[in-house]
Amino acid sequence: MKCSALQAVVLSLGLAAASSVSGQTQSAGQPIGDRTPSAQPDANKTAHDDSFVIGNDDVLAISVWKEPELTKSIPVRSDGKISLPLVGEMMAAGQTPLQLEREITEKLKNFITSPEVTVIVEKVYSRKYNILGEVTKPGSYLLTADTTIMDAIAAAGGFRDFAKKTGVYVLRKSTDGHETNLKFNYKEFLKGKNSAQNVKLQPNDTIIVP
Template sequence: MKSKFVLVLFFLMAISSSVYAAKTAFDEYIIGPGDVLEIIVWKEPDFTRDATVRPDGRITLPLIDDVMAAGKTPMQLKEEIQKKLQEYIDLPVVTVIVKEINSKFYYMIGEIKSPGAYSLSKPMTILQALAVAGGFTEWANKDKIMVLRFKEGKRIVLHFSYEQAVKGKDINDFNLMPDDIVLVP
């Protein structure tokens, strides 16, 4: 009986490690300006607070002043805050929680019913983005949709055909990235 339990436990551990091995762009959240963070310092209520990441990417905390938050994961920021607090607190234990995502957007323009900026707080495909924006106007060219994206400092153009996608052919429905512009001519 004990060996069956060990075998099942080993199997579950193998499955869970393979699930974590398949990472996507949304697995490691990168903090950005406008995000609201909850900084918790265990057993230190004077240091525990919410902090909004300023446009310059920093947050301000008691005694340690400005800390660069933008461009870091919550775990990286936690480690930096813990290191800086060691001057004032013995063995600080810090938790960083992203309470509000306000720094990631994609933009919908052209012949759609509701153009504008949309929050990218979870993975979003082009088809999902078109649905959120209310669909097309009557003059939309659904076969020539473009996604404008910055990659390595250059603007690239990715093409998407709604007509092909709804026919079940050549479905290239990919995830949008922060600052993508979906252009529906």
């Protein structure tokens, strides 16, 4: 009986350790081609977040209570639309999950009594940034929360040998189409000077490394 109890304790500790290791997630940026679950923001944070705007290629989990045929994961197409039974085609891009939820609810009232709809952004593929020029792996990357210029450079494998580290800059377009340049001097940053220049990236920012 004593051996059996000891084995049970060892097995319990082993399962707890395995659970702890499996619960760890990657914090580094992921290239667009590597759409792993670890690259996605927490879906619960984007369920009814009025600051998050749905974009093309995002995957939405749409649930209608007691209506299993209307409960599914739907990707947002390149034209910004989704297609749902009874509702048909509707524009999803440009709306928050809560706005889309309300619109689907209104349309379903023609077919269902008091529909209860939930819209969650299951996977985020629309938020991305570009890094071009003298880095090891230039290209487009998924934008996770709080990604800075330094994070982006690290995700791209760092500078190449002849990169002009004092002349890095970010091209950013405002909603009215106006373009601004945000300068980043890597050498100054390493010396602890002007740390504020290491700004957080926004969707569609492009980092240029000359």
